[in-house]
Amino acid sequence: MEDIINSWIGTGKNMPISPEQILKALGNDRIRGYSEKAGIPQEEISGGLASILPEIIDKLTPQGRIPDGSLLEEQLMEMKKKIAEF
Numbered sequence: 694m695e696d697i698i699n700s701w702i703g704t705g706k707n708m709p710i711s712p713e714q715i716l717k718a719l720g721n722d723r724i725r726g727y728s729e730k731a732g733i734p735q736e737e738i739s740g741g742l743a744s745i746l747p748e749i750i751d752k753l754t755p756q757g758r759i760p761d762g763s764l765l766e767e768q769l770m771e772m773k774k775k776i777a778e779f
Contacts, residue, residue: 694710694714694718696708697709698750700747701746701747701750701751701754702751702754702758702759704756704757707747707748708747709743709747710743710747711743712739712740712742712743713739714743715739715742715743715746716735716739719739719742724738749772752768752772753765753768753769753772
């Protein structure tokens with residue numbers, strides 16, 4: 694899945710990832726844990742991550758590279774605030 698993830702970081706078009714690939718990458722135990730914490734089915738967790746993860750990674754790497762730790766932390770905090778507004 695390296696090509697997929699690199700497409701999210703790069704400046705070109707983001708390649709899609711399937712819920713099955715998310716499950717394979719993160720593992721059943723981790724997805725189950727997220728499911729239990731969120732109170733929603735595992736299929737929704739892996740499907741939701743498959744739909745939003747490419748965009749999140751893309752937004753966190755605007756120049757096609759991973760920013761230094763402080764900038765990444767700042768961007769993650771800003772994203773957390775936006776999510777909390779929903």
